[in-house]
Amino acid sequence: MSALSLSRWYRALSSLPTMMANDIAIDLGTANTLIYMKGRGIVLNEPSVVAVEARSRKCIAVGSEAKLMLGRTPADLEAIRPLKDGVIADFQVSEEMLRQFILKVLHHRRFIKPSIIIAVPSGITEVEKRAVKDSAEHAGCRDLHLIAEPVAAAIGVGLPVNAACGNMVVDIGGGTTEIAVIALSGIVTQQSIRVAGDEMDEGVIQYLRKNYNMAIGQQTSELIKMTIGSAYPLKEEKEMEISGRDLVAGIPRTIRVNSAEIREALSEPITAIVEGVRRTLERTPPELSADIVERGIVMTGGGALLKGLDMRLSKETSLTVTVADDPLSCVVLGAGKVLEEPEEYAKVLMDPPRG
Template sequence: MFSKDIGIDLGTANVLIHVKGKGVVLDEPSVVAVEEKTGRVLAAGAEAHRMIGRAPGTIKTVRPMKDGVIADFDMTEKMLTAFIDRLGVKGFLSKPRILICCPVKVTAVEQKAIQDAAIKSGARRVYIEEEPKVAAIGAGMDIYQPSGNMIIDIGGGTSDIAVLSMGGIVTSESVKIAGNTFDRDILQAVKKNDRLLIGEATAEQIKKEVGTAFPGAQVKTLDIRGRDLATGLPKAVTVSSAQVAESIRESVAAIVQGAKNVLEKTPPELSADIIDRGITLTGGGALLDGLDKLLAEELKVPVYLAEDPLGCVVAGTGIMLDSRKTNFQKK
């Protein structure tokens, strides 16, 4: 009869949805598959992700999010509609209220696009919150005290770095380099060094299984298959952790520099708190082996990986939905 309030982590790589009173009910890739001629949605999420690189010309697979913001409005709306319809959170007479996250430093136009897509997918009201703030709450950080808390949220499209105090963001930076960039770096390195053409899924597999940000942190190898650029025939090669570390070195350095920039702009009293408390690492990109060690070495501050890096943002939306009940009633 009645609709439920929901929180959405609308990520470049994954969409996670929290339904009030139920917890996290959806965690699927940000992909939608549509019929080329009619635009009819055939699949969304994991099922659509399996079609990438394997679908015939009549089916188009799209990642509608790029760098944490909407790249294709219509496809984002279709993807969100498919997910929300699947969950059955719309009431008979009412629509759900949605709390949705966006990266820091997004423009008013980008924020409005996120809001409009959520409304068109079936929301009654849409509330926007900045991702690092929500991730910090989801990671269990007490950001409402007058003390400094620093978070680095590495998602699929952006790395959001922020220092928070008294419930707000004091200094922040959004770097358009994250997990998907690592995948592209690996793909290009394999193409250049091994003369082998591989797909996105294989590049992501390499990152997850043998990838490392800290040279020498792990020594692993993985046999992969693709198309030989010289002959056009299938070919297998072996990729090592050292090769992956070298291929993503520049991208990792850009994230490190972003964190340094934020620390340089942080007031001295809050900097002292960060030395004591350390930096919390969240987001799917934070799962890259050795990244916490590299950041700690470069920033000279302890760096801790959150207990559930992937789920911090959506967990934060759940906490905020509970605490914002009165705010929802006022708006």
């Protein structure tokens, strides 16, 4: 073998460990799961839904395919969202979902055990941490690290989390709203409330039931929220046609609702989120409050896309509020940045789960 091809072989061999490593960062969310692969960026973005056979609990479909089945399954199938309020509610199904997603991004090369960073709510308990750890291990991962969601979101947005200045992030997901003030690589003050997008959907369902005697499913209610939902009066109020089941006559019916009505339907969860932000601000040390007055609040997570929520929060706190560019990806992009630059961000990781 010539000297040239030998050196080429040597180079190929020495790059093998990194090629095989496939380290990944996961935002295991109540509504959506995203996976970032080191050196490649976001490689998976799917709803956190699993369809199982009712009797055997065998997994039939995961992700987008399973979400289509939510609320539409025949008796022998069940479409499940295995996470609730940001944490694992159905252990077995979460584990299966995680395994399927990981296998998908590793192209079913089962022999590769990636090391992994998972973003979890900042208020996670030890028991909940263990559930995440066990799920990841059974799904074939080694070397697990956890990162608090708002910290990952802040890094994903590009805030200087390692600096000696206060950064405030409000991440509104499906199950939890994470509010945190971050400085010097750590969380100084935080609130993790279990009110977010799902509670808004529930608000719309209850409103239509009470005011129109109409039953709608969660998917319809989410669509109404995204299309005409708001947290602050709109310049031009909107209207929408909604189909559901009349609770008195028991037959399908179509009605028109307007954005002012849906704002009323959303008022309880929105108020809870605003109160959470106020409480966090009250508990923030004065030096950091001064930084926040200067730098404002950044909103991330899908809930940040609710129309007028930035305006409402800004009015109620007298602070500047901005919505991140791609709010649904901030958490996984931040966790991915920690994978890419482990030395820079070593201090932001949570304690490894015990046991």
